[in-house]
Amino acid sequence: MVNIEMETCRLTDYADLESYRANLQAKKTENKVITICCGTGCLAYGASKIGQSFKDEIKNQGLEGTVSVKFTGCQGFCERGPLVVIRPENILYQRVKPEDVSRIVTETIRNDLILDDLLYTIPSTNEKVRCEEDVPFYKKQLRLVFGTNGYIDPTSLDDYIQAGGYQALNKVLSSMSPDEVVDEIKISGLRGRGGGGFATGAKWEITREAPGELKYVICNCDEGDPGAFMDRSLMEGNPHSIIEGMVIAAYAVGARQGYIYIRNEYPVALKNSEIAIKKAEEKGLLGKNILGTGFDFSIKISRGGGAFVCGESTALMASIEGRTGEPRANYIHTSEKGLWERPTLLNNVETLANIPLIINKGAEWFYGIGTGNSKGTKIFSLVGKVHNTGLIEVPMGITLREIIYEIGGGIPGGKKFKAVQTGGPSGGCLPEEKLDLSVDFDELSRAGSMMGSGAMIVMDEDNCMVDIARYFLSFLEEESCGKCVPCREGLKRMRQILDRIIEGKGQDEDIELLIDLSESLTMGALCGLGGSAGNPVLSTIRHFKDEYVAHIQEKRCPAGVCKPLIRYYIVEANCNGCSLCIKECPADAISFQGKKQPVKLDQDKCTKCGACYDICRLNAVEVK
Numbered sequence: 001m002v003n004i005e006m007e008t009c010r011l012t013d014y015a016d017l018e019s020y021r022a023n024l025q026a027k028k029t030e031n032k033v034i035t036i037c038c039g040t041g042c043l044a045y046g047a048s049k050i051g052q053s054f055k056d057e058i059k060n061q062g063l064e065g066t067v068s069v070k071f072t073g074c075q076g077f078c079e080r081g082p083l084v085v086i087r088p089e090n091i092l093y094q095r096v097k098p099e100d101v102s103r104i105v106t107e108t109i110r111n112d113l114i115l116d117d118l119l120y121t122i123p124s125t126n127e128k129v130r131c132e133e134d135v136p137f138y139k140k141q142l143r144l145v146f147g148t149n150g151y152i153d154p155t156s157l158d159d160y161i162q163a164g165g166y167q168a169l170n171k172v173l174s175s176m177s178p179d180e181v182v183d184e185i186k187i188s189g190l191r192g193r194g195g196g197g198f199a200t201g202a203k204w205e206i207t208r209e210a211p212g213e214l215k216y217v218i219c220n221c222d223e224g225d226p227g228a229f230m231d232r233s234l235m236e237g238n239p240h241s242i243i244e245g246m247v248i249a250a251y252a253v254g255a256r257q258g259y260i261y262i263r264n265e266y267p268v269a270l271k272n273s274e275i276a277i278k279k280a281e282e283k284g285l286l287g288k289n290i291l292g293t294g295f296d297f298s299i300k301i302s303r304g305g306g307a308f309v310c311g312e313s314t315a316l317m318a319s320i321e322g323r324t325g326e327p328r329a330n331y332i333h334t335s336e337k338g339l340w341e342r343p344t345l346l347n348n349v350e351t352l353a354n355i356p357l358i359i360n361k362g363a364e365w366f367y368g369i370g371t372g373n374s375k376g377t378k379i380f381s382l383v384g385k386v387h388n389t390g391l392i393e394v395p396m397g398i399t400l401r402e403i404i405y406e407i408g409g410g411i412p413g414g415k416k417f418k419a420v421q422t423g424g425p426s427g428g429c430l431p432e433e434k435l436d437l438s439v440d441f442d443e444l445s446r447a448g449s450m451m452g453s454g455a456m457i458v459m460d461e462d463n464c465m466v467d468i469a470r471y472f473l474s475f476l477e478e479e480s481c482g483k484c485v486p487c488r489e490g491l492k493r494m495r496q497i498l499d500r501i502i503e504g505k506g507q508d509e510d511i512e513l514l515i516d517l518s519e520s521l522t523m524g525a526l527c528g529l530g531g532s533a534g535n536p537v538l539s540t541i542r543h544f545k546d547e548y549v550a551h552i553q554e555k556r557c558p559a560g561v562c563k564p565l566i567r568y569y570i571v572e573a574n575c576n577g578c579s580l581c582i583k584e585c586p587a588d589a590i591s592f593q594g595k596k597q598p599v600k601l602d603q604d605k606c607t608k609c610g611a612c613y614d615i616c617r618l619n620a621v622e623v624k
């Protein structure tokens, strides 16, 4: 427990910060900490009610002072939320409900008894797992950047300081010149985690060397890829690590003002970053005369309206300036002429969160993790057809197979893996032959996909790759700002071609036409959104051409997804006439034929909703 005096005192030099940290550590009285994940996912499952119940129960059972309750950010295993972890033993309880709280306190906290029904069960072996680190989802991860999320309260600066926070800033301001900081980041080999994979140190050096007194540092938290929530969860769960990274970056490049650009639709990230900025300012870690060194750097929050294109650097800067979020020609580098035409350093959330780690542990340590040109770890959002979905942090170089089968737990329902889409909407789909590909910037690009910001969507045999290409292309078509013709018209034309293929009206020349249009888009688009927009189509044609051919030539959707090309049938040999599908059919298309007799399906009435297929337990409904 921290007293009021500690909450309000301003730190005036390096030694002050270290003695403040030592005081916090000495004041720790609790033997146990109950951490409740209050990331957006677990909040949606009711985590705040559970958290309040724990606080009440600890009080009622007279355990205040020896047991503390901590609300943390996302711990990654969102699909199993609400998550409760009891530390220091790291006992993980999943899918906790308010009615479980009292027995957790009575049995586990007071009597050290484990509640088996709340433990995670490995689906393949039915084995119950007691500790967080033994759950297969966590076992193969290397949670250097994201791991702290599970230990600290993001609204408490003291928690961050106690965990070693602002030590890197202290080191930089007390013993390193700006050039030395830039060199350290260059030596580490860190590359931008936002999509482009540009060398971070080189970017810092260009901004540092750009002429001009007034410079800016921007943190890009406009993560808009479907299925991605890495940056948002870092900002929600550990905002001080990003602020610390920004202050170090500002010192290195010579900036005095910074902006965090956050989507307005991320309320928890907005709230926690606002609190963190205020607390860091009060403590003298941000604002005027940081730690008494005479170095000034302030951060403002700029809210984005949710346009995908505003993740692009120049569009983002236009948006901060209050102009329409449209990209400009990219031959003018933002490192030299960015926000308000001043030299500007733009890094994404995850990149900045790596900075304190590199400074604390050293560039060589960081360089030793990963592969040739891809150093450190990467956070991915692993979603789609895998048992364990959520946020994972893995060393560069891990294989797709390890991610999908060991961390993700494989494909549910005994289905066959078909593809994994990496790199967001402009990324690519990789087939089974690529499962042993080592995940890094270069290998993914060579395989026709990309790292992007880290979305990873797993698909099984029930996904149609033509339909998937159409989904991503439509997303990009909607998000295109429309400024340049190849993107505005090219995407529309490509989507129309995919529409007609899906409707069974595809023509033989359509595949070549899609390839031509994708290539024109890559060459003629003004910004990265258009430049990479052809990837979903190109990669699915490259790896799943047979599915396009089946749609165009045989008028057949092999995965049974594209409605105009499929029909539902009753497999008479399997049907026992149970009538479940009759009750479920919204179109009265299935009729009873007598007890234990196979039912009949009227194709003229069928709307292809799939409800009968989903409900039948005897595989008596087939889709072809």
Ligand code: SF4
Binding pocket: 309, 326, 327, 479, 480, 481, 482, 483, 484, 485, 487, 488, 525, 526, 527, 528, 529, 530, 531
């Ligand atoms: S490529 Fe697309 S998103 Fe980018 S500027 Fe052109 S129209 Fe806008």
Ligand code: SF4
Binding pocket: 570, 574, 575, 576, 577, 578, 579, 580, 581, 582, 598, 599, 615, 616, 617, 618, 619, 620, 621
């Ligand atoms: S649910 Fe399956 S088994 Fe039952 S009547 Fe329908 S098709 Fe037949």
Ligand code: SF4
Binding pocket: 568, 584, 585, 586, 587, 588, 589, 590, 601, 605, 606, 607, 608, 609, 610, 611, 612, 613
């Ligand atoms: S697909 Fe839908 S509409 Fe068609 S028979 Fe089955 S339940 Fe009825």
Ligand code: FES
Binding pocket: 037, 038, 039, 040, 041, 042, 043, 073, 074, 075, 076, 077, 078, 079, 081, 082, 083
């Ligand atoms: S939001 Fe709780 S684990 Fe992700």
